[in-house]
Amino acid sequence: MPEIFAAAGADFEAFYLRHYKAIYRVCYAFLKQAEDAEDCTEDVFVRAMQANPSLENERHERAWLTTTAMNLCKDRLKHWWRQKVVPLDESMENLAGSSDPGHAVLDAVMALPVKYKEVVWLYYYEGYQTDEIAALLHRPASTVRNQLRDARGKLKELLGGEPV
Amino acid sequence: MNEKDIRAALEAIEPPDGAQERMYRNIRRKAAAPKQRPPVWRRYAALAACLVLICTAGFFAFRTPGTEAPPSGSDGLEAALPPMMGASPYEDVSGPEAFAPLGFTIDAPEGASDVTYCIAYGDTALVDFTLNGCAYRYEASAAEIFSEDAAETPALSGTDAVWAKAGVQYRLHTSGDAAAQTLLQLAEQLSETE
Secondary structure (H helix, E strand, C coil): CCHHHHHHCCCHHHHHHHHHHHHHHHHHHHHCCHHHHHHHHHHHHHHHHHHCCCCCCHHHHHHHHHHHHHHHHHHHHHCHHHHHHCCCCCCHHHHCCCCCHHHHHHHHHHCCCHHHHHHHHHHHHCCCCHHHHHHHHCCCHHHHHHHHHHHHHHHHHHCCCCCC | CCHHHHHHHHHCCCCCCCHHHHHHHHHHHHHHCCCCCCCHHHHHHHHHHHHHHHHHHHHHHHCCCCCCCCCCCHHHHHHHCCHHHCCCCEEEECCHHHHHHHCCCCCCCCCCEEEEEEEECCCEEEEEEEECCEEEEEEEECCCCCCCCCCCCCEEECCEEEEEECCEEEEEEECCCCCHHHHHHHHHHHHHHC
16 A cells, blocks of 8 residues: 555545545646546546655645646646647637626636646635745746736636726 | 635536546556556667668668679679670680580690680680780681681781681681781691691
């Protein structure tokens, strides 16, 4: 049994049940397709089994899984076939028909470029501070703050001027 | 729009029904599957292709016309000729006894060196030799006519000495600088030995 599960004091199934929804959400937000999101989520957990990282607690587990999921999603988005058949960024026209406010916010986040989506996800959903995000993404903290500011601007623009 | 709204919107993403079990099964299956390694040949295929390309290019790049080794055969001439020219009409033989089937025989005079024997077109005997530093060709044929008015006694015909005896014509030719008189004397000597 990999160290990750032994350290957490639980078996793989418990580990999976703790995190699968959050990881699925990351994958879906990036890939925008349920089937791709499922496949990518599976790959993330397979990586966790094979990589056998030493993680101290649940928060570390979540951070490791989230960054792995984001990296796998970015790899898939870079694939030439996906670039050909699925545009990286949803156009604003796709948001025009959204009447539900929550759905509109989700669409707006999913329409963000990948570099903004990463920081928005980690800041708003995972609740990390900009310094922590900088460490996770291996970027300068100032860059993360700038990207977060730009992402807010884009969300505001996408949501018709509503401040974020 | 605040942080709560964004978080709530992101949490609205839910896996489809049955996704939990399906993904779990697939994770177990993927983890249990042996890692597929690319075949060994694929690793070296590109290298092999490059080597073949380099060798082929090198072969054509460094091959200069006229430097090929002469082909095997009689002096390389036979094999070097284009097919349409057919085989050489000259057949090397080992000695004067090989001329017997022609119905006559000739040989180089005593003291000659570098003697070679040959049958041309299946009916003409040829003997090449060197005598006193001068190269000669001695020919005899029952079919070919070297001179219309050849007599039994050798006579000069151009640069050759020609004679005929018992239906066989003989010719002695030199490509060296032997005097006509020397050529004639040698021809007379040869005619007496036939």
